[in-house]
Amino acid sequence: MLILAALLASAAPVPVASHERLSVIANGEKVGSVDAVRDHDHVAIHYDVKNNGRGPTMDETIELGADGLPQRWTLDGKATFGGDVHERLVRDGGTARWTDAMGARTAPARGTALYIGQSASPWALGLYARALLKAPGATLPALPGGRLRLDPLGPATIGGVDYRAFAISGIDLSPDLILLDKDDALFAVLDTGGATVREGHEGEVPALAALATRLTAQRYAALQQRFAHRIDAPVRIRNVRVFDPVTGTRGDPVSVVFADGRITGIQPPDAVASPGEASIDGAGGTLMPGLHDMHAHVSLESALLYLAAGVTSVRDMGNDNAFLPDLVRRIAAGEVAGPRITANGFLEGRSPYSARLGIVADSEAAALDAVRWYAARGYGQVKIYNSMNPAWVPAITREAHRLGMTVTGHIPAFTNADAMIAAGYDEVTHVNQLMLGWVLDPKEDTRTPLRLTAMKRTATLDLATPRVQRTIDRMAAAHIAHDPTAVTLELLMGGRDGAANPAVADYIGHLPIGLQRRRRQAIAPIAGPADAAAYDGAMAKVKQVLKLLHDRGIRLLPGTDDQTGLSVHRELQIYAEAGIPVPEVLRLATLAPEQYMGHDQQLGSIARGKLADFILLPGDPTRDLRELHRIAMVVKDGTLYFPSDIYPAFGVTPFAAAPKLTLPKAMPKAAGAGPAHDAMDEF
Known part of the structure; x- marks a missing residue:
């Protein structure tokens, strides 16, 4: 030294x-x-x-x-x-x-x-x-x-x-x-x-x-x-229980077979394998559909982290308009690993507080041109952001709907969710954006950190009041969906200097030291015990709102606004803590987003003919959602990934060992599968 x-x-x-x-x-x-x-x-x-x-x-x-x-x-x-x-x-x-x-x-x-x-x-x-x-x-x-x-x-x-x-x-x-x-x-x-x-x-x-x-x-x-293991042979996962998001149950042990990227059979556990198959020992664990993050901002870095966390599909809610299509192309071509991405068109208004993503419009005409630009390039939805002029929103939603697109977004400054639903929103993103309309004066500016700090006022909010019920009634009547990103609010409001943030407390010891330090640091400004108590009360109120929305039949779309993948697991835990039954939470994380996006014929459940898109867990997530951290294997479009291999490249301590994989004898090297495998090679 x-x-x-x-x-x-x-x-x-x-x-x-x-x-x-x-x-x-x-x-x-x-x-x-x-x-x-x-x-x-x-x-x-x-x-x-x-x-x-x-x-x-x-x-x-x-x-x-x-x-x-x-x-x-x-x-x-x-x-x-x-x-x-x-x-x-x-x-x-x-x-x-x-x-x-x-x-x-x-x-x-x-x-x-x-x-x-x-x-x-x-x-x-x-x-x-x-x-x-x-x-x-x-x-x-x-x-x-x-x-x-x-x-x-x-x-x-x-x-x-x-x-x-x-x-x-x-x-x-x-x-x-x-x-x-x-x-x-x-x-x-x-x-x-x-x-x-x-x-x-x-x-x-x-x-x-x-x-x-x-x-x-x-x-x-x-x-x-x-890390990508592409096996040029049918793969049989033996001794595994399949989670069905429709019934919310795990079935009896079966063998699941897939080949060429699709599920080719769900067979009895003692079914005889055909010649030339690869085999994976499911060890009595759970096979469930891949998870979906409905509020992502994907980067090259986060794309692989998503797969390690079992997130095989995401909705990107705003990105660089040149970078994201190229990333989608790279993932589809197998050049880099990542989830399948459904892109949203990010649309912001011009102000000193503008977010620098997507398209920033300084007039209604420019905003309408942006909608047309996104529609022509195949985007299915436009996301409106904080600095958008609320007066332009009716024209934006009309044009989007005319071109076959839906509209979601923040609630722009100086308006509220009721007005934006009336203006044509199909969905509201972020639960704080929804709730702030119940406590803010219309003149207060949510383009600033007020959109976080004002959440303290919700701690004592009575959800039975007419202004709250009026918004929820309108959402239910118009079938307005909601993307809460509750985990990000918990991260922002739950941080206390020196203590593990509740958003990562279950796994903070697995994270690299720099991230551990940040997650033991307050994020929201806390002047004293009263502020801390108010933020804690606001998070409790968020959970009450989630349960109220779910009970009223309003579609919840689990999203994170984060890039670690692991935050999806905590988002789901928050729903369960709110009182939503765990099997229903797992449905919201798997089949429900695919139904909302119109992809459920290919994704969202494990059935013959669907894409081979699922995760293998050693235990039973229907009993404890913390089991979602312990993903042993991820399969996306038939390609195998083992999180225990991936996480060390990011300084993360793995959560579970990879399953035993046996390749058929005399099998040639599979494309992108790393070093050549000997006969009966095991991972």
């Missing part, structure tokens, strides 16, 4: 004065900045982002040691949704002491451990990279836990200048992609939907986004080759 510290110190560049400015770009627009002033070993950073009406504002001060690592680091400001941040690090000799949202901690540092700022700006990624470049094997222990690794991704020429691309792994589920210049200074942090880039180079963002897409696609194409 001490030798490494000496090497780092001797290799560290001479401290200099510098002023680095970075621009944060999303969907072609500047939404924030990083301003870092370095005076020898002292660095002062101001970081501010405001996108979609929210974002962090942070001031950082770093004192660097001779080894280039932070000796002292303070972070003060506001987190994304306005919560206070006061983070501290002091490294003294061989000891590191820090205070973050999880409380005060002390650990041996010995000059080599690299502290990861919980609320740090993107500038910190350059700091981490420079330390890792000098470390043996380009890896260092991290504080508060785990290890960081720097992987070179090759040269990249942007605007005629040569840079070097790297991936930093160990902080979160997916690596951070960065570009360093010839002096090892941070030039850009890459993202498929934008970039954080050195000021003056904002015009290079399209090239940077394209580079991010290429590098990320290469990573996930390689992972697809490792």
Whole structure:
């Protein structure tokens, strides 16, 4: 350890004065900045982002040691949704002491451990990279836990200048992609939907986004080759009980056979196998249809995570309009792994708070043109967002309906769900968007974080009041569906500094250390015990609303607005905690979305002739929905994936072992199935 510290110190560049400015770009627009002033070993950073009406504002001060690592680091400001941040690090000799949202901690540092700022700006990624470049094997222990690794991704020429691309792994589920210049200074942090880039180079963002897409696609194409098992033979899953979403029951043990991507038989358990079949031991577990997330925003990273969590179909509720069709094509071609995607057309109005996704319209005519653009490209639904002018919505819905599309969305600012249902909405998304109309003054602006913080007012709301019943009556009469994304509200309102967020409490120990820290941090601003109690009361009220909607026959569409896949499981648990019977919850997660989307002839249940699209669980999810975490195998269109293989690539500890798979003798190597298999090879 001490030798490494000496090497780092001797290799560290001479401290200099510098002023680095970075621009944060999303969907072609500047939404924030990083301003870092370095005076020898002292660095002062101001970081501010405001996108979609929210974002962090942070001031950082770093004192660097001779080894280039932070000796002292303070972070003060506001987190994304306005919560206070006061983070501290002091490294003294061989000891590191820090205070973050999880409380005060002390650990041996010995000059080599690299502290990861919980609320740090993107500038910190350059700091981490420079330390890792000098470390043996380009890896260092991290504080508060785990290890960081720097992987070179090759040269990249942007605007005629040569840079070097790297991936930093160990902080979160997916690596951070960065570009360093010839002096090892941070030039850009890459993202498929934008970039954080050195000021003056904002015009290079399209090239940077394209580079991010290429590098990320290469990573996930390689992972697809490792993890996708395509077997060129019938596959028989023996000794398994099939969950039927219509009856809500698990049947007696059977054998399920599939070939060429379709289910070819559900046979008695003792049925004789035909020659040349592969065999999987179901071990008495449950085979159930693949899960469906009805509120996704899919990326290359999340696509594979969805499959690991048993989510084989999603509805994408807003994305980059160039990226998403390409991702759909890549998944369909088998280049990368991911769920089948039904795309929604994201439609936002122009305002200082606009979300930078889809199409942002600054007039009613532009909004109608956007509807036509989406219809011509096969989108089945338009999603309206916060900054849309409510006066334009009737024309938007009429045009969408005329072109055979339906309409969903947020409730735009300065209106309520009743008005949007009257204007032609077919569906309302997010339960807070529905509930805020019962507690807000019409003049209050929900384009801001108020659309979260005002939920505190619902804690004491009487659901029997006329204004609540009037909305629910209208939804029931007009058959308005609802996509609650309750898990995201729980995540936002349930976070408390130092405690595991209830949205991930069941599995937080399986997550990488960076994500664990975030999930032990308050997200909503909490001024004191009264605020905490109000948010807890609001979440309890959300569950009461879900039960009320379900009892009134209003169609619930389980969605998450998250990208981990695992959050689907918690969304379903929340429905059960609300009082909806578990078998009914499982129907809502499998067959019901396919019926709503018109895909139930191919998906949503396990039957002969349907697509081979299901998950294998060791236990019985009809008794305990936590069993959904323990997925042993996922089959999508006949291709096998084992979550125990996939999760380690994301720093996630697997939940269940893969089943025993036996291939037929003398079977040739299957395309995309990794190394050639010997006869009777077992996974």
